[in-house]
Amino acid sequence: MNRASAILTLCILLVGTIAPGLAKRGAPANAASVVIKGVEYSAPHDAMAFVVANAVGLGKELWRVRIYEVRVNPELERDVQDVFITSLAEKDGALLITNERGEKYALDLKTRKVTRQ
Numbered sequence: 001m002n003r004a005s006a007i008l009t010l011c012i013l014l015v016g017t018i019a020p021g022l023a024k025r026g027a028p029a030n031a032a033s034v035v036i037k038g039v040e041y042s043a044p045h046d047a048m049a050f051v052v053a054n055a056v057g058l059g060k061e062l063w064r065v066r067i068y069e070v071r072v073n074p075e076l077e078r079d080v081q082d083v084f085i086t087s088l089a090e091k092d093g094a095l096l097i098t099n100e101r102g103e104k105y106a107l108d109l110k111t112r113k114v115t116r117q
Contacts, residue, residue, distance in 0.1 A: 025079045028100060034088045036109070041095055043085035051088070051095060051107055065112050067097050067105050 033042040039062065040054045049070050053062040070083050087098045095107040096117075104117035 024077075025082070027082070028084055028086055031085050031087050034090050034095065036090050036095075041088055041109075043088060043097070045084060048082060048084055049099075051085070051097065063112070065107060065114065067107065067114055068099065068103065068116075 027045045030045065031043045033040050035041075035056055038056050040056050042052050042054070043050065044052060047064060049068050050064045050066050052064045054060060055062055067085065068083070070081065072078060072081050083099050083101055085097055085099050087096075089096045091106075093109055095109060097105040097107060099105075106115050106117055107113070108115075
């Protein structure tokens with residue numbers, strides 16, 4: 001093996017051991033959806049910070065509501081600034097929502113008004 005091949009092999013090995021540590025942050029597991037009166041409420045990762053209402057069995061989106069705003073600093077990597085919804089629960093005609101930061105919100109299902117808890 002010549003010197004150039006040895007250096008190339010060493011570089012490949014180094015990149016292979018360092019690269020996994022530089023991997024982007026993955027999204028957490030999807031929050032379990034909640035079904036109330038024929039409507040499924042979910043928080044899909046492709047609609048971060050939104051709750052989406054779908055008609056059960058039809059697969060038709062009825063509406064979506066932004067629960068909170070994710071502010072992004074353009075000088076930082078985007079993935080480390082993402083804040084995903086981690087849980088949904090129904091209580092007294094409202095959808096209770098918690099995100100990764102532990103922030104809690106209530107979405108009134110009749111008015112679609114969001115309040116921070």
